[in-house]
């Protein structure tokens with residue numbers, strides 16, 4: 001029998017077009033096309049995200065269901081997904097993003113920038129969104145200004161969970177994530193199970209299932225299907241050709257291919273085992289990618305998000321990306337020229353990273369330090385970034401710690417959201 005033909009357009013899907021008027025294409029990413037639409041029942045504007053990649057769709061749906069109700073995470077109204085078609089997510093519509101906000105402020109004029117109170121408000125919303133992910137054991141893996149969408153009234157919402165992974169270990173402690181361990185099979189896709197609970201249009205059913213009930217059923221299904229995931233481990237691959245601004249686009253096939261051709265890299269090299277199982281190092285966008293990923297780690301955790309967060313904060317302060325590498329090697333080299341040489345003294349365990357020995361860099365005698373990249377910034381601003389942009393993942397501040405930073409409680413205080421400057425258009 002021929003495989004079912006895949007629909008590549010939501011225009012041909014009556015279950016969607018009867019409920020939503022599709023207005024225009026508003027953006028396309030590595031895996032998805034996003035349309036502006038109007039819900040016919042009440043006229044509200046929505047974003048319809050048609051995702052062409054099964055794994056990416058599954059990850060995004062899983063994460064958004066768990067994070068439903070978080071103020072600083074994009075809200076998913078419902079989703080449509082049948083086996084032979086692309087998933088279509090109906091999301092709240094958010095006109096602009098943090099990249100556009102930064103661009104607008106940097107173009108405002110000589111000497112202009114964010115006020116301290118504005119930066120603090122943006123940072124608080126960012127940390128709050130990431131904290132929601134991390135307490136729910138979700139690692140986003142692609143934090144960058146473009147993925148922080150912004151509503152017309154200035155509320156920032158974390159979006160684009162196509163690369164997110166969910167940790168399932170019950171004893172996992174987000175505040176102590178660096179030392180926790182997990183069996184690879186514990187990193188699973190919830191959609192795999194949730195499709196057994198509900199299928200098709202999810203909105204009505206979902207209202208009837210509480211968060212606890214959802215996880216109880218998932219746990220039962222997980223026990224029943226304990227053999228699942230043996231063919232679904234992520235593994236290390238290299239991404240020399242990915243653009244510095246684009247999300248890395250390693251596919252399942254690439255990962256599977258690697259799995260067949262290579263023994264699993266890095267297995268058992270580190271005490272305590274894996275936190276997420278075997279993961280691909282080819283995630284995220286190069287400028288915001290943590291050094292452990294650049295060195296090919298397949299055994300990383302929430303800390304990769306914390307590095308990215310530090311890079312985004314530095315960009316809020318200086319209005320330009322912190323490390324603008326043109327290749328992965330160039331990216332590492334720029335990081336080293338700022339933070340200094342990478343060795344066991346500054347980062348315990350770095351020499352075990354898969355690509356550590358494969359790449360050697362000239363010794364940097366006088367690294368310029370973060371203060372050299374943030375010359376006009378106050379000491380506490382540089383210190384804030386330093387708590388995240390540091391080599392050893394175990395030393396990065398957690399999102400929970402950041403939320404309680406005294407920086408946010410000191411004068412000048414974060415401005416009200418209503419005082420933030422919101423651009424009328426988005427970066428292309």
Ligand SMILES: Nc1ncnc2c1ncn2[C@@H]1O[C@H](COP(=O)(O)OP(=O)(O)OP(=O)(O)O)[C@@H](O)[C@H]1O
Pocket residue numbers: 026027028029030031032033034047049074091092093094095097146149159160162246247
């Ligand atoms: N809820 C939304 N409201 C308005 N625009 C959105 C929304 N979600 C996504 N977009 C826009 O659609 C475009 C593509 O979306 P998105 O980045 O999520 O897709 P992707 O394929 O996962 O992207 P990437 O290549 O960054 O991984 C982006 O310009 C984004 O800002």
